[in-house]
Amino acid sequence: MEISAHGRLEVRITAADVGKRVSVRRLSDPGVPGEKFTDTVGVLASWDDGVLLITRKSGETVHIPESSLVAGKVVPAAPARRRGPAASYEELAHVATRAWRPVESERLGEWELRAASGFTRRANSALPLGDPGMPLPAALDAVRRWYGDRGLPAYVQTATGAEGTQELLCAELERLGWVREVSAEMWIGALAPVADLAEGAGVVLSREADEAWLGRYQRKGVSEVALKVLGSGPSVWFATVAGAAGEPPAAIGRCVVDGRWAGFAAVEVDPALRRQGLATRVMAALARRALDEGASAAWLQVETENAGARGLYAGMGFAAHHAYHHYREPETPDTTGAGR
Numbered sequence: 001m002e003i004s005a006h007g008r009l010e011v012r013i014t015a016a017d018v019g020k021r022v023s024v025r026r027l028s029d030p031g032v033p034g035e036k037f038t039d040t041v042g043v044l045a046s047w048d049d050g051v052l053l054i055t056r057k058s059g060e061t062v063h064i065p066e067s068s069l070v071a072g073k074v075v076p077a078a079p080a081r082r083r084g085p086a087a088s089y090e091e092l093a094h095v096a097t098r099a100w101r102p103v104e105s106e107r108l109g110e111w112e113l114r115a116a117s118g119f120t121r122r123a124n125s126a127l128p129l130g131d132p133g134m135p136l137p138a139a140l141d142a143v144r145r146w147y148g149d150r151g152l153p154a155y156v157q158t159a160t161g162a163e164g165t166q167e168l169l170c171a172e173l174e175r176l177g178w179v180r181e182v183s184a185e186m187w188i189g190a191l192a193p194v195a196d197l198a199e200g201a202g203v204v205l206s207r208e209a210d211e212a213w214l215g216r217y218q219r220k221g222v223s224e225v226a227l228k229v230l231g232s233g234p235s236v237w238f239a240t241v242a243g244a245a246g247e248p249p250a251a252i253g254r255c256v257v258d259g260r261w262a263g264f265a266a267v268e269v270d271p272a273l274r275r276q277g278l279a280t281r282v283m284a285a286l287a288r289r290a291l292d293e294g295a296s297a298a299w300l301q302v303e304t305e306n307a308g309a310r311g312l313y314a315g316m317g318f319a320a321h322h323a324y325h326h327y328r329e330p331e332t333p334d335t336t337g338a339g340r
Helices: 089-098 136-148 167-175 211-216 224-230 278-292 307-315
Strands: 021-027 037-048 051-055 061-065 069-074 104-108 111-115 126-128 155-160 179-190 203-206 235-241 251-258 261-269 297-303 319-328
Touching (some): 021 051, 021 061, 037 061, 061 167, 089 179, 089 251, 089 261, 089 319, 111 136, 136 155, 136 167, 155 167, 167 319, 235 278, 251 278, 297 307
Parallel strands (some): 126 155
Antiparallel strands (some): 021 037, 021 069, 037 051, 051 061, 104 111, 155 319, 179 297, 203 235, 235 251, 251 261
């Protein structure tokens, strides 16, 4: 916090600082036990009608009455990661979308509209990497029409917590009634240490997701559309560890190699066989193949609530780079009686 020459805390931010990363201290809500002050760090998304809206790294939006401010200042962007590969948000966003392609896409300025018959939000959401070429309300109307024409709910995928992410867009979506349904994180790390974690005994690699692999995959009843999404990407590999005779595989995984990046997904283990190192064996085998193809860095996506996976990946040297979120279109009353 900023302290004046007289030893007093000072508010050194104004509405002109919207879009900047700030740190503020405010009086805690009356009647709430605990500390007298609450500190918040994030991007100042707006300052209207006496209320500050700050978007934290996690994507959480905090509303703060200016009358409760005790101190505030603009702070530099979060320090660069000290381990693992250097990467921008934009680079990772492009790599991730190439690894999980929709069956249909269309450009809206610098946004990409993606659809795959509803198979996963990632393949059925608008990816806003730049200017849509029109004011935001008009762009969101176009997004809703495009997905409505396909019988799908409209989603916009955003990110927070790194340089170049979309805290301001998140705040504007919430102001317009869009609802954040799902949040997860993109983690990155060096690839070679993953390859060295385990031997590849018993791990079979294939270019296609066969019936055995699909038997372990968590999404049941996989359609032709889903198979196209699973098989999409510059260089796709599927890993399988056989299970007992007549049973689904003990473990599976998927990896997409794209230049220097190897992206891991669908790493799943028979619940009865967890904590036996099977996930590590699968990822190590895939990592060695990716190294053979020239990759040196790795990424994966993990849900914020999945403590087991987060512990596993942290032990492999991965760390969070940014959070990403899916915002669903607001519900609108049907005044025609015809439905959507």
